[in-house]
């Protein structure tokens with residue numbers, strides 16, 4: 001439910017970027033209308049170029065602050081022939097993270113590597129009650145893709161690596177795999193159904209840290225939500241260190257809004273404390289503008305600001321976004 005221009009402007013990504021990369025990895029050339037009306041091309045439809053500054057990458061993720069993308073030359077890749085899922089259930093997030101690190105350090109790159117914390121598994125079941133998934137453990141969902149032979153081998157290896165750490169592991173394919181993915185895709189939106197009086201609010205929802213810091217981030221989020229007494233569901237792309245926190249409140253209650261804002265602020269700062277980012281996917285926009293300087297440091301932030309001023313001296317493109325007037 002988004003445009004190609006919007007995806008490029010946000011450097012969007014999803015569950016398979018752990019293997020396939022983000023939008024950035026697919027953009028070869030952009031046609032961009034600059035603030036003064038000039039139209040430029042940033043690259044060529046070639047896979048490699050060493051000619052000058054990488055303007056394509058400058059515009060990817062610029063959130064419409066530097067120019068308007070009107071055409072894009074994209075690299076495309078074929079769909080894999082086969083996919084398989086490995087479900088691994090763990091007692092706690094620390095052990096689950098350890099298993100993920102072990103899989104990657106064995107040189108295996110899953111095509112997806114998701115975590116669903118115990119409480120979020122009940123949301124998965126809400127999306128499809130027929131799923132044979134126990135709710136009393138944290139689940140890592142690894143996906144492997146490729147040829148029949150390579151996926152069989154990678155799935156077997158991942159299950160073997162997880163076995164000593166996991167409560168149980170299971171390899172899934174076919175219809176069951178499709179059902180699990182369909183339910184997983186609905187989780188973000190379905191969280192509001194847990195309580196008819198509450199609504200999920202997308203704030204502090206998209207932080208990222210180095211993978212080894214995921215357990216620490218989870219603990220911090222739990223403490224923050226616990227202290228403020230706000231429910232926080234947790235799920236995300238653990239293979240990228242990207243945690244989605246779903247805070248949900250009664251939106252008619254002003255006090256809950258205040259607590260939610262405080263919780264979101266503390267979650268952003270926790271990610272920065274752990275060497276991470278306030279947004280792995282959703283972008284800075286207006287909502288996270290106050291954190292960009294803190295994340296980058298003054299020198300890098302003011303360099304970005306100089307680029308913005310050079311390309312848009314009158315500040316007519318998305319004023320205020322990313323903290324630039």
Ligand SMILES: Cc1cc2nc3c(=O)[nH]c(=O)nc-3n(C[C@H](O)[C@H](O)[C@H](O)COP(=O)(O)OP(=O)(O)OC[C@H]3O[C@@H](n4cnc5c(N)ncnc54)[C@H](O)[C@@H]3O)c2cc1C
Nearest residue numbers: 002003005006007009010012013063064067068069281282
């Ligand atoms: C509920 C929800 C779930 C999301 N899930 C994900 C996710 O899983 N992964 C992810 O990466 N992101 C996610 N996002 C963030 C964002 O919606 C996506 O990155 C999306 O790709 C933006 O595309 P859009 O076409 O909707 O852009 P818009 O929302 O319309 O715009 C986004 C920004 O890009 C700018 N922009 C739009 N088009 C252009 C253009 N042609 N040229 C220059 N600038 C432009 C806009 O000015 C704006 O600043 C989510 C957002 C929401 C609200």
